[in-house]
Amino acid sequence: MNASAASAPIGVAVIGAGMAGKAHAAAYRAAAGVYRPTLPEIRLVSIADINVELGAEAAARYGFERHDADWRAILADDAIQVVSVVVANFLHREIVEALLAAGKHVLCEKPLSDSIDDARAMADAARAADERGVLARIGYSYLRAPGIAFLRRLIDDGRLGDVFHFSGRYWTDYGSRADAPMSWRYQGPAGSGALGDVGSHLSYIAEYLCGAAREVSGGRFHTAIAERPKPLGAVVGHTRGNVSDELVPVENDDYATFNAAFERCSGTLEVSRVAAGHPNDLSLEIFGSQGAARWSQTNPSQVEVMLHGTSAHPEHDDLTGYRTVPLGPAHPHYAGGWAMDAPGVGIGQNDLFVHQARAFLEEVAGIPEDESLPRCRTFDDGVHNMEFLAAVAESAERGGSAVAV
Numbered sequence: 001m002n003a004s005a006a007s008a009p010i011g012v013a014v015i016g017a018g019m020a021g022k023a024h025a026a027a028y029r030a031a032a033g034v035y036r037p038t039l040p041e042i043r044l045v046s047i048a049d050i051n052v053e054l055g056a057e058a059a060a061r062y063g064f065e066r067h068d069a070d071w072r073a074i075l076a077d078d079a080i081q082v083v084s085v086v087v088a089n090f091l092h093r094e095i096v097e098a099l100l101a102a103g104k105h106v107l108c109e110k111p112l113s114d115s116i117d118d119a120r121a122m123a124d125a126a127r128a129a130d131e132r133g134v135l136a137r138i139g140y141s142y143l144r145a146p147g148i149a150f151l152r153r154l155i156d157d158g159r160l161g162d163v164f165h166f167s168g169r170y171w172t173d174y175g176s177r178a179d180a181p182m183s184w185r186y187q188g189p190a191g192s193g194a195l196g197d198v199g200s201h202l203s204y205i206a207e208y209l210c211g212a213a214r215e216v217s218g219g220r221f222h223t224a225i226a227e228r229p230k231p232l233g234a235v236v237g238h239t240r241g242n243v244s245d246e247l248v249p250v251e252n253d254d255y256a257t258f259n260a261a262f263e264r265c266s267g268t269l270e271v272s273r274v275a276a277g278h279p280n281d282l283s284l285e286i287f288g289s290q291g292a293a294r295w296s297q298t299n300p301s302q303v304e305v306m307l308h309g310t311s312a313h314p315e316h317d318d319l320t321g322y323r324t325v326p327l328g329p330a331h332p333h334y335a336g337g338w339a340m341d342a343p344g345v346g347i348g349q350n351d352l353f354v355h356q357a358r359a360f361l362e363e364v365a366g367i368p369e370d371e372s373l374p375r376c377r378t379f380d381d382g383v384h385n386m387e388f389l390a391a392v393a394e395s396a397e398r399g400g401s402a403v404a405v
């Protein structure tokens with residue numbers, strides 16, 4: 001079913017018009033407008049959401065031809081070849097399996113599911129689909145961040161020397177108020193809370209920088225706010241709004257921390273959805289024998305680097321320290337990646353979805369890998385990510401014991 005490079009339009013649909021669904025819809029609209037003009041025409045066909053108002057608004061805003069109240073309308077539509085699945089994690093499996101069976105190429109949001117058994121079943125379905133030329137990929141949007149890719153370059157080309165250790169945190173505060181309403185994010189097994197939500201990002205980023213995780217230990221979960229009010233209306237993303245007086249129990253982790261041994265080094269990782277004052281603070285720092293480097297989503301257009309340099313000029317030791325490097329065309333993913341790709345123009349999280357959509361469309365279009373952005377990851381990678389997080393959950397359950405990944 002792969003369209004050839006020079007071929008017919010690719011029809012696109014997005015299932016879910018919530019916080020990340022809108023980012024996918026906007027990204028498909030923009031994907032042909034970055035890098036070289038090699039993509040076939042992208043036809044924006046449908047946005048499906050059971051919340052009809054939301055689906056209609058997103059379809060109108062991003063130029064999709066229609067919206068559907070039932071995602072099943074997409075299955076039989078021959079005009080649609082590519083579908084993003086951007087709904088709550090516990091809904092991924094049913095929708096993804098039906099789409100793959102119908103021959104649609106699927107880009108599923110992370111984490112693959114809220115249950116490892118479901119994730120493994122989805123990976124089985126993906127391998128079977130692959131034999132029929134149908135692609136199933138997972139959206140690891142931060143692998144598109146120029147600053148994170150630059151940290152990796154500094155490791156790979158040896159400028160940081162031997163890697164000693166890594167520190168990563170993904171602090172958010174969307175759950176820090178007790179009146180934040182109950183939603184799917186607070187329901188599910190241990191490890192499907194902050195760990196599954198933002199730890200799923202932090203863990204693949206840590207492996208991208210530090211190599212494959214071997215073992216985790218020191219797992220600890222904490223549910224800071226044990227009950228939350230029922231919403232009086234739809235909850236989209238992290239929105240608050242009117243709530244009922246009725247409280248329902250929070251089932252999963254507000255906070256999680258653990259240590260991990262990776263191929264290249266060891267590190268500590270910490271995630272939270274109750275870190276007041278930190279709406280979206282993904283921060284990474286890596287230390288090596290020649291220096292250190294750090295990046296944060298708070299200032300995503302820059303990387304800070306500290307290199308020891310030579311000892312030939314000890315008189316300059318008083319200038320040793322971190323310096324700020326503004327990201328620009330000299331850095332990964334940057335040149336051609338935006339209409340204005342000069343240093344200092346600013347890039348953000350929404351931009352990463354554009355590059356992710358483009359990478360997926362390039363693969364669907366059959367554009368060779370060496371002429372494309374790095375491919376999106378497979379469902380097997382998605383299962384591995386969940387196994388990594390499951391090891392953290394097991395460590396937490398066993399009082400912090402070491403657990404192999």
Ligand SMILES: NC(=O)c1ccc[n+]([C@@H]2O[C@H](COP(=O)([O-])OP(=O)(O)OC[C@H]3O[C@@H](n4cnc5c(N)ncnc54)[C@H](O)[C@@H]3O)[C@@H](O)[C@H]2O)c1
Nearest residue numbers: 016017018019020021049050051086087109110141236237
């Ligand atoms: N890559 C990222 O940076 C990123 C950021 C946020 C969320 N996500 C992921 O995206 C997914 C969705 O998260 P979100 O924050 O957008 O959720 P959300 O709750 O904001 O939106 C989900 C949408 O799905 C709709 N929906 C529910 N049941 C449906 C059904 N049966 N058919 C069609 N639509 C249905 C809801 O009405 C809602 O609009 C999750 O897997 C999440 O982990 C990824």
